[in-house]
Amino acid sequence: MSEHTFAFVFPGQGSQKVGMLAEAYARFEAVRDTFAEAAQAMQYDMWDLVQNGEQSALNLTETTQPVLLTSSVALWRAWQSQGGPDPVVMAGHSLGEFSALVCAGALDFADAVQLVRQRGAFMQSAVPVGEGAMAAIIGVDDDVIVGVCDDVSAGGNGLVSAVNFNSPGQVVIAGHAAAVETAISALKEAGAKRAMPLPVSAPFHTALMKPAGEKLAQAMADIKIDAPAVPVIHNVHAQPESDPEKIRALLVEQIFSPVQWTRCVRAIADVGAGSVIECGPGKVLSGLNRRIDKSLQSYSLEEPDALMETLAALQ
Numbered sequence: 001m002s003e004h005t006f007a008f009v010f011p012g013q014g015s016q017k018v019g020m021l022a023e024a025y026a027r028f029e030a031v032r033d034t035f036a037e038a039a040q041a042m043q044y045d046m047w048d049l050v051q052n053g054e055q056s057a058l059n060l061t062e063t064t065q066p067v068l069l070t071s072s073v074a075l076w077r078a079w080q081s082q083g084g085p086d087p088v089v090m091a092g093h094s095l096g097e098f099s100a101l102v103c104a105g106a107l108d109f110a111d112a113v114q115l116v117r118q119r120g121a122f123m124q125s126a127v128p129v130g131e132g133a134m135a136a137i138i139g140v141d142d143d144v145i146v147g148v149c150d151d152v153s154a155g156g157n158g159l160v161s162a163v164n165f166n167s168p169g170q171v172v173i174a175g176h177a178a179a180v181e182t183a184i185s186a187l188k189e190a191g192a193k194r195a196m197p198l199p200v201s202a203p204f205h206t207a208l209m210k211p212a213g214e215k216l217a218q219a220m221a222d223i224k225i226d227a228p229a230v231p232v233i234h235n236v237h238a239q240p241e242s243d244p245e246k247i248r249a250l251l252v253e254q255i256f257s258p259v260q261w262t263r264c265v266r267a268i269a270d271v272g273a274g275s276v277i278e279c280g281p282g283k284v285l286s287g288l289n290r291r292i293d294k295s296l297q298s299y300s301l302e303e304p305d306a307l308m309e310t311l312a313a314l315q
Contacts, residue, residue, distance in 0.1 A: 005267045006228075006275040006299075006315055009285050010096030010101065012259075013065070013200055015294045016058050019051060020281040020302065021071055025305040030081040032239040034074035034109075038066065041083070041110040041266040042117065043090065046070060059199055062120030065095050066113045073101035073109055075301045084311055089240065089271050091233040093285060094103045094164070095119075097254060098169040100244045103279070104228035106247060111223050118219045122212035123202050123255065129177075132203030134163070135235040141191030145171045148190060163205035164259045165218055167291035174203035209256040231271075238263035275299060277310060284288045 024031045025047070031264050035047040049057065050067060057063060070094075076099075092100035098116050099203050101107045107115075136143055142165060149160045160178025160183045165171055168239055180203075185193040203209070231240035234250045237261045267289070268276060275297040278285045286298035299310040 007273040008090045010092035010099035011280040012094035012096045015282040028078040030077035031074040038070040056271045059211045061124045065116040065120040069099045076103040100232045104230040106228040122215040133177040133180040134198040136196045144252045146185045162265040165262045167288040174206050189211045213255045232266045233267050
């Protein structure tokens with residue numbers, strides 16, 4: 001395993017914040033150009049929203065998804081503009097899988113940014129605002145969390161399930177708001193160190209998202225998908241896929257299936273990557289990755305100095 005053999009990973013919802021990427025935008029023409037391209041595709045000034053909007057507006061799913069995808073693609077292009085080499089593999093957390101596929105050359109950026117706005121709208125409309133919820137559970141074995149969710153769901157107070165296996169000891173649950181509340185209480189009794197509601201507006205990656213998956217399949221039907229130039233490890237089964245039609249099916253399945261992030265990061269280590277570069281705002285994935293595999297060196301790209309330091313470290 002070599003530190004100089006590296007992977008790129010792309011964050012999902014929860015990494016957005018007002019004011020993000022301000023320094024990168026000032027420093028890199030590639031970032032400015034990417035946001036201009038997004039504005040043209042989306043018909044609104046996304047950069048103004050990111051810098052001057054309300055956090056509550058940024059947190060709405062159909063806004064968050066195109067904003068985060070654009071941010072990740074902008075930083076990838078900034079990396080490329082500075083001579084950054086390609087990674088051996090990519091992966092993205094939930095929405096971040098779309099960012100990875102754009103950066104790997106499988107999806108056109110303009111297509112993808114409009115597609116993920118639709119994806120966000122489909123996910124939001126699948127369950128009315130206020131009826132769904134998500135929560136992060138810290139410090140309990142995965143099996144215990146799955147068992148508690150099964151018991152609560154069987155109790156008739158709505159559906160709740162484990163949806164993001166983020167790292168050993170950190171799992172996100174989601175479902176009907178009342179069922180999530182019940183599960184939080186039960187998991188605290190079962191020894192959870194923390195159980196925190198998440199600032200998201202729909203119960204992602206649950207069976208409640210199947211109607212959104214059907215709509216996404218229709219929206220994606222005419223979108224061109226190419227074989228990725230860099231392998232992308234998928235959330236559903238933690239394996240790369242080169243067949244465009246299988247990628248299309250996995251992107252639909254992902255919307256109502258658990259995110260197997262722990263397995264994705266282990267798959268990254270298995271291909272020999274010694275370093276993982278987080279390409280997007282924040283360092284959420286870097287924290288998770290360290291808990292999954294302490295041998296992996298983490299870098300992040302949001303700040304221009306960090307991007308240049310990462311480039312120097314890996315050359």
